[in-house]
Amino acid sequence: MKFFLLFLLSVKISLCATAQNSVALQLPSGFSAQVVAQNQGRVRHIAIAPNGTLFLKLERLRNGFGIVSLRDLNQDGIYEDSLLFGNFIGTGIAVKNRFLYASSNNAIFRYALDANFQPIHPKNPDRIVYGLIDKGQHASKSITLDNTGNIYVNIGAPSNICQVEDRKAGSPGRMPCPILDSAGGIWQFSASELNQTYAHGIRYATGLRNVVGLDWNNEVNDLYVTVHGRDLLFQHFPQLYDAKAGAELPAETFYRLKKGQDAGWPYVYWDQFKKKKILSPEFGGDGIKEGAPQAIEPLMGFPGHLAPNALLFYTGVQFPKRYLNGAFIAFHGSWNRSPEFQEGFCVVFMPMKNGIPTGEWEIFADGFSGKEKIMSPREAQHRPCGLTQAPDGSLLVSDDVRGWVWKISYPLK
Amino acid sequence: MREIPVTLLLLCFSFSPYCQGNTTPNSIEGAKLYHQYCMSCHQADGGGVPQMTPPLVSTNYVTGDKKRLITILLNGLNEPIVINDEVYYNPMASFGYLTDRQIAAVLTYIRKSFGNQSTSVSTQEVSKIRKQLANKN
Numbered sequence: 001m002k003f004f005l006l007f008l009l010s011v012k013i014s015l016c017a018t019a020q021n022s023v024a025l026q027l028p029s030g031f032s033a034q035v036v037a038q039n040q041g042r043v044r045h046i047a048i049a050p051n052g053t054l055f056l057k058l059e060r061l062r063n064g065f066g067i068v069s070l071r072d073l074n075q076d077g078i079y080e081d082s083l084l085f086g087n088f089i090g091t092g093i094a095v096k097n098r099f100l101y102a103s104s105n106n107a108i109f110r111y112a113l114d115a116n117f118q119p120i121h122p123k124n125p126d127r128i129v130y131g132l133i134d135k136g137q138h139a140s141k142s143i144t145l146d147n148t149g150n151i152y153v154n155i156g157a158p159s160n161i162c163q164v165e166d167r168k169a170g171s172p173g174r175m176p177c178p179i180l181d182s183a184g185g186i187w188q189f190s191a192s193e194l195n196q197t198y199a200h201g202i203r204y205a206t207g208l209r210n211v212v213g214l215d216w217n218n219e220v221n222d223l224y225v226t227v228h229g230r231d232l233l234f235q236h237f238p239q240l241y242d243a244k245a246g247a248e249l250p251a252e253t254f255y256r257l258k259k260g261q262d263a264g265w266p267y268v269y270w271d272q273f274k275k276k277k278i279l280s281p282e283f284g285g286d287g288i289k290e291g292a293p294q295a296i297e298p299l300m301g302f303p304g305h306l307a308p309n310a311l312l313f314y315t316g317v318q319f320p321k322r323y324l325n326g327a328f329i330a331f332h333g334s335w336n337r338s339p340e341f342q343e344g345f346c347v348v349f350m351p352m353k354n355g356i357p358t359g360e361w362e363i364f365a366d367g368f369s370g371k372e373k374i375m376s377p378r379e380a381q382h383r384p385c386g387l388t389q390a391p392d393g394s395l396l397v398s399d400d401v402r403g404w405v406w407k408i409s410y411p412l413k
Numbered sequence: 414m415r416e417i418p419v420t421l422l423l424l425c426f427s428f429s430p431y432c433q434g435n436t437t438p439n440s441i442e443g444a445k446l447y448h449q450y451c452m453s454c455h456q457a458d459g460g461g462v463p464q465m466t467p468p469l470v471s472t473n474y475v476t477g478d479k480k481r482l483i484t485i486l487l488n489g490l491n492e493p494i495v496i497n498d499e500v501y502y503n504p505m506a507s508f509g510y511l512t513d514r515q516i517a518a519v520l521t522y523i524r525k526s527f528g529n530q531s532t533s534v535s536t537q538e539v540s541k542i543r544k545q546l547a548n549k550n
Contacts, residue, residue, distance in 0.1 A: 137504065165489075336454070376457060378461070
């Protein structure tokens with residue numbers, strides 16, 4: 001009997017191992033995916049240098065380090081050479097003008113890169129910005145740069161909806177919301193000055209609960225972001241929202257941002273069905289009343305809670321022409337659609353021209369979770385988290401569960 | 414013949430309110446409360462959400478000291494918590510507005526669900542700790 005159980009156990013283990021190695025991505029016809037790195041840790045955002053050196057930002061230290069530089073020295077398409085540096089966890093990473101920028105949850109650092117795009121002083125980065133709010137919740141600091149020497153950083157609101165008591169049923173919203181002075185928006189800093197604090201930066205845009213995906217669109221020279229919308233509409237207001245509405249609402253949103261704009265959090269949320277800014281029930285809303293007339297509208301509303309974690313405008317020539325200047329968005333997948341199934345462990349594409357969507361969004365790459373139905377997010381084998389475009393025009397996708405990186409190419413090799 | 418008392422005991426266990434003078438609420442009430450107040454964050458399987466919501470499985474916070482567990486529900490938890498080397502950041506608001514009986518029911522439920530096999534929490538135990546906390550403030 002004991003042996004039989006042991007046998008069953010070993011079969012189960014080997015089946016699991018096989019399943020983990022066989023996550024097959026579903027892609028549009030003609031595209032192919034290759035796993036180019038595995039088991040790199042909790043890989044959040046990724047960035048690539050012009051010579052193909054890939055940088056990964058880790059949410060959990062690996063041997064005491066939070067940045068991985070990967071190289072494919074033998075040119076077989078798989079990254080095998082790694083260098084670990086940076087003693088801080090975080091999400092944001094970017095390469096610009098022979099500098100590597102990386103964020104912790106309260107600061108931004110800069111590493112000068114040598115001719116091979118390796119950090120010259122891996123132990124001594126320049127500290128560009130420090131002292132940003134980090135209260136655990138929504139603490140990740142995503143970054144991107146424009147072409148005129150500025151860096152943009154998300155400072156997520158350490159709150160769900162700016163209640164007097166965070167996430168407590170019945171606790172009213174704070175009017176005006178004091179969090180917005182130092183969080184709940186995008187801040188702009190100089191990309192080259194050292195030791196900047198809030199006083200040196202500009203609150204570039206506000207009313208953004210938690211931006212995790214952001215990218216500079218070079219076609220129209222503007223900042224675009226993807227926002228994680230609020231939680232707990234159904235749980236806290238069952239008289240206004242049923243379970244289905246609570247799973248679908250509010251929309252996860254995609255905005256084009258200009259300096260000084262306000263996207264309305266916490267006072268309103270975007271209802272993607274009504275296509276309206278609906279007043280939050282904590283601020284007197286009833287699911288119908290509109291609010292915040294001054295606030296801008298998003299370019300697109302996605303189903304609720306899918307967690308858009310990365311945004312990338314495609315500028316390559318490898319993919320078919322319809323992809324040029326369109327947006328790829330990596331969705332991390334939801335945790336708070338229960339009692340419905342969790343959804344959205346995928347990469348989405350939205351065709352765009354002149355900075356404006358020209359059609360509906362579509363699922364571009366799916367199957368990362370390795371499972372048809374996900375009830376709880378920890379069942380997902382992989383969760384997409386970061387995106388970058390390789391010099392040859394391929395799209396790279398990172399995963400923060402098992403630390404895989406996929407390279408998606410066209411046409412089939 | 415010997416099996417009858419065991420069956421009775423099991424019945425008593427499942428419908429403990431009827432066996433212990435209504436002090437330990439039954440599991441149906443606990444499950445209902447869990448679905449209503451806890452499941453969206455702690456998940457249907459009690460597994461929590463990586464980096465956000467702590468799991469209710471394989472942790473002494475749930476199966477261990479009842480006083481600590483009751484206190485978390487009554488006061489909420491506003492600091493990051495470390496469980497099995499993983500940090501969880503999302504705050505939990507106080508559930509002090511639930512009755513002592515409801516808190517006992519839901520805590521009993523989580524201590525006996527998701528593979529947990531711990532003891533029940535009684536209404537009296539919650540009342541006692543609520544009083545102690547009130548005296549402290």
